[in-house]
Amino acid sequence: xxxxxxxxxxxxxxxxxxxxxxxxxxxxxxxxxxxxxxxxxxxxxxxxxxxxxxxxxxxxxxxxxxxxxxxxxxxxxxxxxxxxxxxxxxxxxxxxxxxxxxxxxxxxxxxxxxxxxxxxxxxxxxxxxxxxxxxxxxxxxxxxxxxxxxxxxxxxxxxxxxxxxxxxxxxxxxxxxxxxxxxxxxxxxxxxxxxxxxxxxxxxxxxxxxxxxxxxxxxxxxxxxxxxxxxxxxxxxxxxxxxxxxxxxxxxxxxxxxxxxxxxxxxxxxxxxxxxxxxxxxxxxxxxxxxxxxxxxxxxxxxxxxxxxxxxxxxxxxxxxxxxxxxxxxxxxxxxxxxxxxxxxxxxxxxxxxxxxxxxxxxxxx
Ligand code: ADP
Numbered sequence: 001x002x003x004x005x006x007x008x009x010x011x012x013x014x015x016x017x018x019x020x021x022x023x024x025x026x027x028x029x030x031x032x033x034x035x036x037x038x039x040x041x042x043x044x045x046x047x048x049x050x051x052x053x054x055x056x057x058x059x060x061x062x063x064x065x066x067x068x069x070x071x072x073x074x075x076x077x078x079x080x081x082x083x084x085x086x087x088x089x090x091x092x093x094x095x096x097x098x099x100x101x102x103x104x105x106x107x108x109x110x111x112x113x114x115x116x117x118x119x120x121x122x123x124x125x126x127x128x129x130x131x132x133x134x135x136x137x138x139x140x141x142x143x144x145x146x147x148x149x150x151x152x153x154x155x156x157x158x159x160x161x162x163x164x165x166x167x168x169x170x171x172x173x174x175x176x177x178x179x180x181x182x183x184x185x186x187x188x189x190x191x192x193x194x195x196x197x198x199x200x201x202x203x204x205x206x207x208x209x210x211x212x213x214x215x216x217x218x219x220x221x222x223x224x225x226x227x228x229x230x231x232x233x234x235x236x237x238x239x240x241x242x243x244x245x246x247x248x249x250x251x252x253x254x255x256x257x258x259x260x261x262x263x264x265x266x267x268x269x270x271x272x273x274x275x276x277x278x279x280x281x282x283x284x285x286x287x288x289x290x291x292x293x294x295x296x297x298x299x300x301x302x303x304x305x306x307x308x309x310x311x312x313x314x315x316x317x318x319x320x321x322x323x324x325x326x327x328x329x330x331x332x333x334x335x336x337x338x339x340x341x342x343x344x345x346x347x348x349x350x351x352x353x354x355x356x357x358x359x360x361x362x363x364x365x366x
Contacts, residue, residue, distance in 0.1 A: 003040060003069055005033050009356055011068060012042075015060045018053050024061075031080065031359050039074045040065060045359070046081040054079045080362075092162070093201075095208040096130070098234040098348050101227065101264070103257075105249025107138075107218040110272035111239045113319055114309070115215040116144040117326035118344065121337035123170030124329060127210040127345075130165065130172040132200065134227060135217045136193035139177030145169070146322020151178055155205070162205045169327060174204045194226040201230045211348075219249065220256045228262050228361045235267040235351055235358075237306070237344070242271060242293035250294075254301060264358055266303060267347045269294050270340065274308040285310075306347060307340040 013025040024030050024044070031045035042061060046054065062075045093099075102118075104111040112135065119131040133141035142148040145168040152163045152174070165172040176196050188196075206212060214231075217223050227233070236257045240250045250269070257264040271294045275285040287293075288311070298305045312333050318325045325333030 001069065003035050003038070003073060005035060005356075007068070008033050008035070008040060008042070008065065011064045012061065015057065015064055018056060024057070025356075028357070029057075030356075031362075033356075038069075038072055039076065040069075041076045041078070043078045043080060045362070046079060049081045051079075051081070092205050092207075093212075093231065096206055096212045097210050098352075099212045099214065099231055100267070100344075100348070101134075101214045101216055101224075101233050101236040101257075102239060103216045103224070103236055103253050104218050104239045105247070105251070105253050109218075109239055109241045110309075111218065112140045112144060112215050113315065114239050114270055114272060114340075115213050116141065116319070116324050117333065117337045118341060119171045119211075119213050120169050120324045121326040121334070121341040122211055122345075124326070125338070125341055128208055129170065130174070130206050130209045130212040132204070132212060132214045133173070133175030133177060134197055134200075134214050134223055136176045136196050136223060137188060137217055139175045141173055141175045141215060142177040143322060144319045144324060145171070145173055147173065148177065148322075157205075160203075162203050163200075164205055169324065172206060172209070174200055176200065190222045194222050197223055197226055198230060201227075220253055224256065225361075228264060230360065232358045232360045233264045234348060235265045237267055237270055238303075239270045239272055240294055240297070241273045242287075242289040242291075244290070247294065247297050250297060251301070254303070262361055265351055265355055266301075267344075267351060268304040268306040269298055270306050271308045273311045276311040279313055304347070306343045307336065309336050309340065312336075 009025060012030055013023045015024050016022060017024060017027055020027065029044050029046060030042065032043040034041040058077045058079065061077055065073060065075050102111055102115045115131060119129050123129045131141060133139045147166055147168055150166055152166050155162050155164055165174045214227065238250055238254060240247060254266050256262060257266050273289060274293055275287045277285055294305055312325060315325050315333060325331065326337040328334045329338065
């Protein structure tokens, strides 16, 4: 019988930590599994230094695997510990079922518009939704939600400060834009922006959420790397227009998420501005950026196109006025986003059934 990661995970879900009586998978102790023919390498990530049960757990794992696959298989088990102190942030993130990053190869393709309208549409379908604006260099979420002049309230829990996210149209929102003027954010240097993002992540009281969407800055950079170290992302979505130049940048972004070290599943592509249909000629479709669109990219990378969203007249104005188009459920924008939301709900469900939870990226320090 060929050794498969899913089978090993299943076996590990029957190995319990002697102290808690809970299995290794539920406890989140299994950081990585690699299989090479008959060789199984498992990396465990203990929550404390020198867990006294490390050796007995290692023995139990080896026995379970050999009982299933025979004594010929080689089982290597590495035990690391989580060097990061347990911060209060993780309590707040713990109640979030799915965390999805929304990225794009370049700016101006509609990533924030998609994030906003998708969040609103999910909330209107009854899901508990949060939206974190991680575009620390150019935050636009406060404007798109018409809340640029508002400020979230702070609260203290066990001597630590937390921020209660604002709630608009049923979506909990958080953005650096609430605390600095957008012009100031633009001149930030890397460490300032990444520190600000860390603070937003660790100090926001999200509560219980079905989906937390994270609107990333365009391209790849330090914000992306900070995020994958701070948060275990369920997956990433990529927004692109059909233009060829945009597609090349998109490939770089996808390669980053899929790289061995980062290993965040890319769930699919959202094609935005696919065509334009004038209101007075609803039968006509004008493919302003070409008809081929993201199809080639989708085939090359074996990623589904989750939706094709046309250019909507008036959507820009709606965004500027802080009334996301998806609020009007029966409008063409509302319908397009309802369909997108439904396909995203099902692709996430599928991902959770097929793949193990993502692990935060751990940068090894000596
Ligand atoms: P990004 O976040 O990728 O930089 P934005 O979401 O800010 O891009 O969108 C750029 C501009 O394009 C905005 O003015 C936005 O209102 C507009 N826009 C985005 N998607 C659409 C669409 N499908 N139809 C019409 N306008 C759109």
